[in-house]
Amino acid sequence: MHLLHAWVNTSRNESTGFMQNAQNLISHLNAIVEDLSQNEQRIAHWILNDPSKVTTMTSQDLAQQCGVSQSSIIKFCKKIGLSGFPALKIALSADVARAQDAEQIHGDIFSDDPLSEVAQKMYNSKVAALSETLKGNTSAQLGAAVDRLVAADRIIILGVGGSALVAMDFGSKLTKLGTAVLQGMDAHIHLANLARFTENDLLVLISYSGKSKEVLAAAEYARQHNIPTIYLVGPSANITPESHELELHCVASENLVRSSSISTRTAQLAITDLLFILLAQRAEDMPSKIQDSQALVNRIK
Template structure:
């Protein structure tokens, strides 16, 4: 379900109808034959098979099994609370808190479950060996970029976060081979972030994208793509669960980098902590 939602906006219309049916009623689709689903979606069996392959499955039987499992998970969650649903105008504050808590926890769990560890390892390798690390993010993504900058900087890596479009672009123009640029965009289509990452890529820097959509524009200029898995609900677009999921990816990347040279990381953390505590005591 996570991968289907992520790919849905980029699928051809006929495959998108199949995806929308699967997202709307996973249990119902799991119970249908391929002929029934094709007819319901006004498409062909061949298109259904293409859709299965587009989301990384071998064929329709595997899709049915996956949808049945997803439906079971959602049923189990809904039996304890009406989580997963959108926040409505008549929800109590307790309902709002329960739904937000469920959605945020689910975003972290789904993100971790689908995170490509091979690509994450390569991203860690790139950052560890980088001469300089640029991090681009606009709006809510700027908060995530600032978080990664602070973490890397504190353990002694040359890193800078650029929340301004022109500053990001000018910094990207000065990167080169041996440097790394990281672009953070939930949609993967934020123009300023995509443009800055493209500039860094053209200048020879290793580029990494963190996004919820693996076929979005930012992936075209990224050497490595780390994906989140978020289903936004009411009042959440681009700011809540997506932020939590992206911070999870950032934490995984940072800890992977910090772990590579454990003694250096420990010394850097001790020195920075000592400096801050000393300043507070003056």
């Protein structure tokens, strides 16, 4: 059964049309947002970004904020199984109150969620991150990134915190293709190595916020010395790439709590894995290179 139909069937009372407590509204909107029309997605995203504020608004207020008609708000409410805007505010109020009573573990997962609901919410958040990240990068951008990876004599992949794990994974994959990657988790060592880089090398910066001080320091140095740079950042990062720079995007919805940036890493890994596969397509004797790398590692097992 379609997620939207399942919600309507389980959440609407036949006599009143009001929602029952079969499933919380915020979790449901996260699950179905990709199935909605463009205007409906605009409404859903506005609600998800600030559910507390929506509980104090009129339908006309929300319509103005979303750039849609007031009737579109009412139709949206009915489509998701509610009798109207007042019912939506009641459902959101219940969700907001629940969030205050239960400990928020990650995203829209709370300490009192049953295992099945945790699994579904986690799955939904990862699928959403992958889908939005795919939409956020064009084939031209990805192709240009591969061109720069191929052309570089040496590569530094720098990330901080959770992004450092993604950087290490990407670097490890690239070495299997014979790429000269300077490995390590220490950002300070990367900065020291960057001081010896030239226009023939490449800097890859992985940071969802784009605001880590190590990332900013590396970006500033690379820009001053015309070192080609690829940024892999989130939508809120304020970057205006120059001619020798390229920006790729990862998109993850982890507002309120980002205890371990799970969806963010999913989005970042989706891009780095895709770049690796695209590089592998271009590499000569790719299977033999990977086999040689694995054979050498197997000698010490």
